[in-house]
Amino acid sequence: QSSCSCHKSTPMVDLNQNDLLLLSPSTTGLEGNAIRCCQILECKRQIEFWKDKLELLLEEQQKYFKLAKLRLDACSNWKLLSPREKEDKEFILAALKSSKLPSALKRFDFPLHIRSDRDIYVARLHRMDFAPIFFVLDNLTVPPTLCGEKDIMLEVLKREPRGIEHMPDVWRGDEDILRAVLSAERQDSFVQSRLLKHFSTDLRADPQLMLEVFENLDSQMCLMKYCSKTLRDDKQFFIRAVESNTIANNKQGSMSQYSNVNNQVLRYASRRLQDDFDVVMSCVRQCGMNLQHASDSLRRNKEILLEACKRKWCGDVLQFYKSDVIEDGLLEHREFAANIIRYAPVNVLRYCLERYADDEDMVAGCLDNRNKKWSMIPDGLFSSVNFVVDAICSDYSEGVWDCLPVEMKCNPEVAMAMTWREENEENLILEVIDSCPELLSSQEGLKALIGYSWHNPDNPDVLGRFLESSPIDIEGDKDIMIHLIRSDAERWWSICSEELRGHRDIVLTIAEGCKGDLRFVDHDYQLEHPELVIRAIEKFPAKLETLDLGICRDLFQNRNVAMVWLSKGGEWKTDFPEHFTDDEELILTATRHHWECFCNASQALKEEKAFVMKALTIDVRVIECVGADIFLDNEVVRAAISSDERAIQSYEGPRELFHLLFFAQRTRQKLQEYKVFQDEVVASMKHSSRKEGAVSTLSMLNQGPVMLSTYEDKIASFVGVLQDEEEVAKYKAALRHLAAWGL
Helix, strand or coil, X not given: CCCCCCCCCCCCCCCCHHHHHHHXXXXXXXXXXXXXXXXXXXXXXXXXXXXXXXXXXXXXXXXXXXXXXXXXXHHHHHHHCCHHHHCCHHHHHHHHCCCCCCHHHHHCCCCHHHHCCHHHHHHHHCCCCHHHHHCCHHHHCCCXXXXXXXXXXXXXXXXXXXXXXXXXXXXXXXXXXHHHHHCCCCCCHHHHHCHHHHCCHHHHCCHHHHHHHHHHCCCCHHHHXXXXXHHHCCHHHHHHHHHHCHHHHCCCCCHHHHHCHHHCHHHHCCHHHHCCHHHHXXXXXXXXXXXXXXXXXXXXXXXXXXXXXXXXXXXXXXXXXXXXXXXXXXXXXXXXXXXXXXXXXXXXXXXXXXXXXXXXXXXXXXXXXXXXXXXXXXXXXXXXXXXXXXXXXXXXXXXXXXXXXXXXXXXXXXXXXXXXXXXXXXXXXXXXXXXXXXXXXXXXXXXXXXXXXXXXXXXXXXXXXXXXXXXXXXXXXXXXXXXXHHHCHHHHHHHCCXXXXXXXXXXXXXXXXXXXXXXHCCHHHHHHCHHHHHHHHHHXXXXXXXXXXXXXXXXXXXXXXXXXHHHCCXXXXXCCCHHHHHCHHHHHHHHHHCHHHHHHCCHHHHCCHHHHHHHHHHCHHHHHHCCCCXXXXXXXXXXXXXXXHHHHHHCCCHHHHHHHHHHHHHHHHHHXXXXXXXXXXXXXXXXXXXXXXXXXXXXXXXXXXXXXHHHHHHHHHHHCCCCCHHHHHHHHHHHHHHHHCCC
8 A cells, every 4th residue: 555656655653662651651741741642643644644545545446446347348337437437538448448338439429639539549440340330420530630640540441441531631642541441351332433532643643553453442443434544545554454353254243243334444445445456355354334335346346245245144235236136147156145135135035036946945044034025925835834834933924824825724734833923913813713723623723822822911811712612621631731720820720620630740730830839739739749849849930938828838847848948048937847957958058048047056056066167168157146165166266257257246245355366366376387387397398309419407307308298297297387278278368357357
């Protein structure tokens, strides 16, 4: 305490032997009384001084613990601070070290002097969530006082490239700033597309630097418009820039990459380059849509068109071709026709259907074309059942039913394919049934109608009318009832026959259903077949609380049911028998999902050291519930504190605090012994084994390298130091966490 510098140190009165005589009761007279009064007043003053100093130390200790709690959990502890503390730089810095932040620190609507503080801004900058939390809306700008510091701007742009929008003019000619944006952790396509706009004309005229930009930013060839006119008229630079883009050589790029307007780089080339065969060919290799920006003479070039249409999503390119692909005979190239067929115009589509009518792949491509009209399909194709079914199952099948001949509408396979279409309207389904009433007489037809009803819940009465018209015994047909119950158990369970209600497949359908309607299953049946309940719990996709209503309470006496219930995240049930609290596996399984379930363990388990150590590896918060006998066990303390520093909050009392201080001192001593052992003994052994003729200062190690490993183990055992590196790491982690709390 005497080292505290908060108050000026007040010297203690030096009481010599004469003073003690004066203070003794035998001392008489006015002089002795005066001396005693002065000494008493001095003692009172000293008492008041040390009392004030103790209060100050307690305040400092309280502040230190507040700072430690903020670093640990700012969300919970920020609201406990006073308004003055919330604007204190030290408290803000401590809170910014927490993994999660309260809403006040996310908004960061503090006074200007706090927002502009360099240490606070750097602390915000180093957070992993800097970009999504701080770089939005009003917090987007860098404080004006920090914009002039290059290291701050470099770090900001590496973490969040959107900061380029607010960069001061002094950095617009700096190459390092540009490269910082290129290497940013979080790329933003909008910022990338406008990147060069924020830099000087000198940088935009540097060919090597601009090539570096295009190499680092894929799909951002639109940046070419910011390059200098000299570069946009430089053939060698232009071709290298296009070919440096990764999509340029990616023949399997996605449709969005192919049609991305950012890749239509030819629009920014000079007139001279737009009429250059090599430049145009390089551009259409990257994106066929560049053809629209080529000169008229090159837009008539067959070779360039064939290159532009080498990808499957290139039908739109045909609109920029200045000649006729049919007259030029280009559609005779099957590969070319296959690439354009899905997006080709109507005249090209009609020609391809006639030219490649016997080619299944080409016909399939025609069916996927959104420009097609079913009336243009040759009548001969509609005579094939396989073609009609494929047409119905294609993405653009609306209107195909109206084009079918009458005999094809009566085909059960075709009618069933129409029934499976989710987007059909009720009138169309009724027309399909009228055309092919055989659907109501077959199980497969009814299953298709049930599937339609499942995907169209807005028409619940349609399926009922179909089932009433069907000659099949719906109530006693197991396969149909399984489909009905799978679609809506609550609606169709009532019509299920008594015989089928006890059928294993029917019950299993309920158990595996998305709603888990076990309330329809008799409790006696559940008790006889607990495996079905286990299956229902395993398959249930939502929270188990809704499934809990249908489970027989007596089944929770079954250990297998309890294990599945807990492994799926269920709460500890009061229906569990008492002996479950002694079951290690059940308790640990429950703890994995809800650490509070550890409190349900029996007192014997809470006092068992091996069990507690296993629980601590799952969730360190169980330390709050362990038995008193092992709460202060050194191994338990080390396991808890090394795993998570929040465990220190559980040691609140004076006895526990004293034990932590002792543990910290003992840990430092162990780590010091380990360091000495590594630096003196192990290093000496390795030195002796590496250099021939080298003699260790430890004579027992000079017998040769063969005995080194043996001696290492013996010495370690003798001095009692740590050997396991994992154990050393745990002690170091515990010591770090203790130091964070000032222990």
